[in-house]
Amino acid sequence: AQSVTQLGSHVSVSEGALVLLRCNYSSSVPPYLFWYVQYPNQGLQLLLKYTSAATLVKGINGFEAEFKKSETSFHLTKPSAHMSDAAEYFCAVSDFKGSYIPTFGRGTSLIVHP
Amino acid sequence: ETGVTQSPTHLIKTRGQQVTLRCSSQSGHNTVSWYQQALGQGPQFIFQYYREEENGRGNFPPRFSGLQFPNYSSELNVNALELDDSALYLCASSLGTGGSNQPQHFGDGTRLSIL
Numbered sequence: 001a002q003s004v005t006q007l008g009s010h011v012s013v014s015e016g017a018l019v020l021l022r023c024n025y026s027s028s029v030p031p032y033l034f035w036y037v038q039y040p041n042q043g044l045q046l047l048l049k050y051t052s053a054a055t056l057v058k059g060i061n062g063f064e065a066e067f068k069k070s071e072t073s074f075h076l077t078k079p080s081a082h083m084s085d086a087a088e089y090f091c092a093v094s095d096f097k098g099s100y101i102p103t104f105g106r107g108t109s110l111i112v113h114p
Numbered sequence: 115e116t117g118v119t120q121s122p123t124h125l126i127k128t129r130g131q132q133v134t135l136r137c138s139s140q141s142g143h144n145t146v147s148w149y150q151q152a153l154g155q156g157p158q159f160i161f162q163y164y165r166e167e168e169n170g171r172g173n174f175p176p177r178f179s180g181l182q183f184p185n186y187s188s189e190l191n192v193n194a195l196e197l198d199d200s201a202l203y204l205c206a207s208s209l210g211t212g213g214s215n216q217p218q219h220f221g222d223g224t225r226l227s228i229l
Contacts, residue, residue, distance in 0.1 A: 004156075034217060043118070043204055043220030044157070090156050101147070101170050102218070104156035 002027045002093045006105035014113050019063075019078040021108050023091035026072060033074040034092040034102060035065055044090060050074060061085070086112045118221035120205050126227045127195050135190040135224045137205030145169070146188040147218060148180060149204040157204055163188055200228045 007022040025031060032051050036044040048059025055067045065076045074091060088109050092102040119138045127133050139146050145164045149157035159172035163182035177193040186207070192199060202225050206218035 036220075041222070043222045044206075045220070046217045049217055092156075101159055101162060101172075103159070106156045107154075 002031065002095050002103050004091050004093050004103055004105035006089075006091050006108050008108055009106065010109045010111060012111040012113065013081045015083055016080050019076070019081045019085065019110065021076040021089050021091075021110065023065075023074045023076065023105060024072055025074060025091070025093040027093055027095050029095050032094040032102075033065075033067060034094070035059065035063070035074075035076050036090045036092060036104075038088040038090065038107075040087075047076070047089075081110075081112050083112050083114065086110055118205055118207050118219050120203075120221035120224050122224060123222070124225045124227075126229060128229050129195055129197060131195050132191065132193045133195060133226065135192075135203050135205075135226070137188045137190070137207075137221060139186045139188065139205075139207030140219045143207035143209050143219070144186050145208045145210065146182055146186065147206045147208070148188070148190045149206065150174070150199075151202040151204055151223070153201070160190070195228050197228050200226060202226075 003026045005024045034049045035047040037047050038044045047063050048057045050057050050067045058064045063078045067074050088107045090107045091105045094102040118140050121136045147162040148160040151157045160174050161171040162169045166182045179191045182188045202223040204223045206220045208216045208218045
């Protein structure tokens with residue numbers, strides 16, 4: 001069965017600092033991996049997705065994530081945090097079998113200090 | 115391009131009542147999925163509909179049921195409401211299924227509170 005673990009329920013950074021949000025997954029087959037962002041009182045918005053092409057995936061708003069099969073990780077990074085990046089971030093995994101039904105992690109709240 | 119819209123945005127019910135939540139999928143999308151997001155948690159998959167047929171179901175009891183209409187809009191029905199049903203209910207639409215890697219587009223959700 002597929003599962004996702006997001007390390008750290010809260011991550012706090014200063015504006016301009018590196019953002020690193022961690023995600024580890026388990027899957028019996030090569031997975032599809034996603035990062036979504038959720039702003040208060042809104043639904044989820046896709047940041048980026050990995051679908052077995054390039055291991056370094058670039059997304060919107062300057063975010064990127066690297067798929068590391070040996071570490072079963074898909075960490076999200078951004079070189080320089082902006083105040084507008086403050087939100088909840090969710091990692092999701094979907095096995096490539098049958099329907100596309102992702103399993104979400106519990107989320108990491110990113111706090112950006114001025 | 116019209117995005118995913120959900121109604122109502124907020125709803126208050128009491129234990130034992132029934133509720134219907136509605137979702138209009140993004141233009142051109144034929145697959146709709148419903149999720150329950152409890153406070154401080156990630157979304158939990160309830161079920162998915164593809165071309166009006168249920169196409170997968172998560173670990174939710176039968177009192178959670180759904181429909182998809184020919185225009186691909188969808189309803190989520192919950193009977194015999196319990197306090198633990200209080201959550202944000204998210205609808206997401208996508209194009210295709212059967213292993214498709216197309217990402218889901220989410221609505222802003224319906225906040226359901228059970229008193």
